[in-house]
Amino acid sequence: MIDVKAPRLRRTLLAAFLSASVAAPVTGAASPAAVPAPVPAPLAPLRAATPEALAVRYAATRDAVRAAERTAADHGDLRRAALLRAMADPGRRLLSFDGRDGGRAVEVFGGDLAAAERIVVLVPGSGTTLDKYGLLRGGALRLSQALGERYAVVGWLGYRTPNLVSLAALTSGRAEEGAPALRAFVRELGATRPAARVSLLCHSYGSVVCGLAAPGLDVERLILIGSPGVTVERATGLRTRAEVWAGRAGGDWIARVPHVRLAALGFGADPVSPGFGARVFAAGDGGHSDYLKAGSLALQSIVRIVSGHAPVEARRAVLGRTSVEARRAA
Template sequence: MASRPHSRRLRRTLLNALVIASVAVPTAGAARPAAVPAPAPPALGTLTQATATTLDARYAVNRDAVLAAARTADDYGDRKRAAALRAMAGRDRHLLSFDGRDGGRSVEVVGDLARADRTAVLVPGSDTALGSARFRAGAVALQRELGGRSAVLAWLGYRTPATASAAALTPGRAEEAAPELRELVRELKAVKPAARLTLLCHSYGSVVCAEAAPGLPADALVFYGSPGTGTDRAADLRTRAAVWAGRGGSDWIAHVPHLRVPLPFGELGFGTDPVDPEYGARVFDAGPGGHSDYLVPGSVPLANLARIVAGREPADA
């Protein structure tokens, strides 16, 4: 009987969070700049080869598309966005895909995808925007930790929700994103079937990965800093991939109620915490850090994430 008041308190907490988020949505939206127009990108089609020659050609086409979007942003009067886009078009940047419309989508390759035998796809969470320096820095840090014959793909393939929004508490954005992520993973596995492929799913990105998981040809799924996945057990993901989970000791996400509440318009919340033993994931040591510290160079979670990507056991706590 004692568990019922506790459950009711958690439910009220989550519902209060929705109310707060719903009030915050118009404010947060008003503070954001209007979506900057961008030209439609060239149709590149399915990735059918991953040789150095074909990838270089694809990178060159996307570099031109980024520069075209930068010119449009300049014409629109958004100098900050134009500068960020020009930085993305640098010769040291390798974009597998790019679309500057509707806030922007991109997949950036860090490392040598043509030669990689270990590939990781970073799936970000709330408030990750096109050209995010932190997101790219995490991809760079992970690829350096992995070393040669590895590639990290920074996948920004969906409209990430704002942290202070109702969208961050419901699965709608993840449901929109899952088909795009699923298609990328299938293409990567088709062109490099022998390469080990891991999805690293941060925060709300955990919900995206879980939506894409059934039948996905990945070797491992890793949830970290997760609010939940929308499933109550790893077995519910319907994947043959190894499922891992970790959370930093100072990550605020630990205080999010792990419930799923049915509402007239859908569900609120994402269910069991993936680091809970009841979930059934293999738990790795994510160190003492906070919500944005998992890919910090020299950190415990970065080292352990790299070990999982490489198919090795993470270090014990």
């Protein structure tokens, strides 16, 4: 942590932090529409990840989505209603859903959660709401397709994300709210699927959530992509036995965010810096939202890391070969 004592220097760094963060070239930065949604019925704890128990959970969550769809339609928001209608499709596998405050949803992609040997929990960042849920879903689908059927990918929009361009996106407040829920979810996975190996894949502000949830959490790997920092100065400060990996694409605007922590603003050290101590992997030249883009070096690296292999070098990256190797991984 940087101890800034001179008021002028403090003001200068704070101004730089705000300008780099707020003026960053982002997409879809608008706040989600204030669409009302009913309070979802409480879900019974998932005590076993059997096909029968999961079917019951998926059906209960589908009912909650349909109730939110009716409320959105009554409110006159036909776009939100159409989105929820698609989400309530019987082929979708949602473990939980809450349509309030921008929305929360936890969905399974790829392999059957009851049989998956490895599980990847994908934690998204700022600006991810029900209105932008397609971005999370698309990334999760591409990752699950690259990994193969022995892997399950869980898109975990389980916290109230800050708007992309907002003061909340510059502080850890929303992450502090979300970290206990992420910790509880991962522990529930561990209890119901003890033989499966779990990795956390944390994008942007989602990495702040993961960093706060990490201490003592039983996960195999913690993978940070496009991270502004995780509120600690070194990977050892995360107090986790997991392998900590970090990657940042060459065209990611997050590199311009000052890695400082001033009062409540900022998230500390850069996770890809040598001093942080994470295992750094090549993530290509894409932008902030391109880490799970089909054919990208970042996706190839993530697939190999999750499957227990060293990331491919840029000059040898071939997505097709990576996918086959991931499916054969132990």
